[in-house]
Amino acid sequence: MSNWLVYIKKYKKEAILAPLFKLLEAVFELFVPLVMGRIIDEGIGGENMGLILRMGLVLLLLAAVGLTVSITAQFFAAKAAVGTAASLRKAVFDRIMRLDYTGVDRAGTNTLIARMTSDINQVQSGINMTLRLFLRSPIIVLGAMIMALTIDVKSGLIFAVAIPALALVVYGIMLLTMSGQRKVQGHLDKVLGRTREYLAGARVIRAFHREEEELQKFSGENSLLTESQTRVARMGAVTNPVTYLIVNGAIIYLIYTGAIRVNAGDLTQGQVVALLNYMNQILVELVKLANLIVTISKALACGKRVGDVLELPVEEEPKTADGRNGASGPDGAQETSKVATDSSSASGVPYLVFDHVSLTYEGAGAETLRDISFTAGRGETIGIIGGTGSGKTSLINLIPGFYHATEGSVRLEGRDVSEIPEDELRSRIGLVPQKAVLFGGTIRTNMKWSNPNASEEQIWKAIRMAQAESVVLDKPGGLDTRVSPSGKNFSGGQKQRLTVARALVRDPEILILDDSSSALDYLTESRMRAAIAELKDTTKIIVSQRASSIMHADRIIVLDEGVTVGIGTHDELLESCDVYREIYESQFERSGTDPS
Numbered sequence: 001m002s003n004w005l006v007y008i009k010k011y012k013k014e015a016i017l018a019p020l021f022k023l024l025e026a027v028f029e030l031f032v033p034l035v036m037g038r039i040i041d042e043g044i045g046g047e048n049m050g051l052i053l054r055m056g057l058v059l060l061l062l063a064a065v066g067l068t069v070s071i072t073a074q075f076f077a078a079k080a081a082v083g084t085a086a087s088l089r090k091a092v093f094d095r096i097m098r099l100d101y102t103g104v105d106r107a108g109t110n111t112l113i114a115r116m117t118s119d120i121n122q123v124q125s126g127i128n129m130t131l132r133l134f135l136r137s138p139i140i141v142l143g144a145m146i147m148a149l150t151i152d153v154k155s156g157l158i159f160a161v162a163i164p165a166l167a168l169v170v171y172g173i174m175l176l177t178m179s180g181q182r183k184v185q186g187h188l189d190k191v192l193g194r195t196r197e198y199l200a201g202a203r204v205i206r207a208f209h210r211e212e213e214e215l216q217k218f219s220g221e222n223s224l225l226t227e228s229q230t231r232v233a234r235m236g237a238v239t240n241p242v243t244y245l246i247v248n249g250a251i252i253y254l255i256y257t258g259a260i261r262v263n264a265g266d267l268t269q270g271q272v273v274a275l276l277n278y279m280n281q282i283l284v285e286l287v288k289l290a291n292l293i294v295t296i297s298k299a300l301a302c303g304k305r306v307g308d309v310l311e312l313p314v315e316e317e318p319k320t321a322d323g324r325n326g327a328s329g330p331d332g333a334q335e336t337s338k339v340a341t342d343s344s345s346a347s348g349v350p351y352l353v354f355d356h357v358s359l360t361y362e363g364a365g366a367e368t369l370r371d372i373s374f375t376a377g378r379g380e381t382i383g384i385i386g387g388t389g390s391g392k393t394s395l396i397n398l399i400p401g402f403y404h405a406t407e408g409s410v411r412l413e414g415r416d417v418s419e420i421p422e423d424e425l426r427s428r429i430g431l432v433p434q435k436a437v438l439f440g441g442t443i444r445t446n447m448k449w450s451n452p453n454a455s456e457e458q459i460w461k462a463i464r465m466a467q468a469e470s471v472v473l474d475k476p477g478g479l480d481t482r483v484s485p486s487g488k489n490f491s492g493g494q495k496q497r498l499t500v501a502r503a504l505v506r507d508p509e510i511l512i513l514d515d516s517s518s519a520l521d522y523l524t525e526s527r528m529r530a531a532i533a534e535l536k537d538t539t540k541i542i543v544s545q546r547a548s549s550i551m552h553a554d555r556i557i558v559l560d561e562g563v564t565v566g567i568g569t570h571d572e573l574l575e576s577c578d579v580y581r582e583i584y585e586s587q588f589e590r591s592g593t594d595p596s
Helices: 002-044 049-098 101-107 109-133 136-151 153-200 202-207 211-237 239-264 269-310 330-347 392-396 422-427 443-447 456-465 469-473 492-505 522-533 570-576 578-587
Strands: 352-359 369-376 381-386 407-412 429-432 510-514 539-543 555-560 563-568
Touching (some): 002 109, 002 136, 109 153, 136 153, 153 202, 153 269, 369 407, 369 555, 381 578, 392 539, 392 555, 429 492, 443 456, 456 469, 456 492, 555 570
Parallel strands (some): 429 510
Antiparallel strands (some): 352 369, 555 563
């Protein structure tokens, strides 16, 4: 829990001043019953109008000062709470951005979203309420008891009995609700995950007319959330009735004994009214404290969940030869790359090597890839083909180090990719993922995503190679055309061409195209493939389910259920690999066409 509390240190001054000003407000409030008692006994009882007016002005002054310090306390509390939440949200986002793919898989996207939003909002609310009330309410309660004892010791004993009973009730309910709040947030994660899944697949659900079935699943998750929230709410709902019962019982006893003692002359009417006011103050503050306890229990439960994210292991930077962590920047990365390239060419070390590589995802029951071995030279084109679920994307994710091999090794110029600093490794790779993603902004900002220093000439060169020139020129803003989030104002083919262009702007040593032309027609794809083939110093790794996309590659790797079933050229595989021949014939010979 303490790992998220450290973020309030930046607002230490506000976190101290807020309760101090609330303490001042409480002190001023404690004087009000005494003033009221004096008005009743000396002003009204003695028919002293001057005293009534003076004491009335004192009450107005106490109210004005109390309001001022209350507003000041609220300002500091809000500043500390909002600032801490902002720092915590930034830290969580930074941690998420540093997680490797395994870490994201382990935590779950919906859980990470919930902890960055609703959980941190609960923490913010808890900090705000704690700074405002956690010191004020106990001071009012204890102060009221002390003030009551100064008025009359016998009547003050009623307070001494009622307050511990109330504290026991509040503390007990707090313990019960804290564990319940953790369960509520867990069910909320599941509901958010289900909602996110439905929104992403709404078209598919409607296409297969599965609305009713999915609605039932959502209703089930929502019912569990409702039940857990109701259970916690019932526990919290007990607080107010029990609190009112104890306090009102004390008030009844106080009025009964007070009336008797007033008749006996032991107490004045003003003193009894003052005692009742103090008891009412205790009632109000304990109700606030009970609600505060519920809020704090939520905040602590959510803070623990946020802290769990901050403790997730992140990708560690491999040590360089001089013992430092990673490369110092783009220039350092380029220098390291150049040295490695020169040494590898001199020693004859293959450029990219998969050496008996196997991959098992965390929590998976079986291997996704098994005993994969091949090499790729600088400037070569490697095609990867196979059926759906054969492990193509898993294979290429090992090259940038998104996942690390569980057996064997992936080496780049003789160095295991797990030992290459992340900045250096990924600055040498241009990746076009299976799902084309554009970011909100403009076409220009998307092109500079991979290379912030790219010139206009570099951008247009990459756009022409990706066959995206017509896409840009047809837009009225050209490169400055607005791109909506996820590129929703572009078609699938346009997004694919622009994402390929974005990868090419970097001028990478390794270009990975993961089924990045599936939405393109054959003519556009062939033109793009021919343009990319002109990159003589770039190693091209093309993943596709189309035989036409990879048949001209220097070497083709055929995968089937995570195993290499064939490696060779197009002609060699047609002769020796049944899987490749079946894919090829299903796409061309049966339709009477032959792209070769």
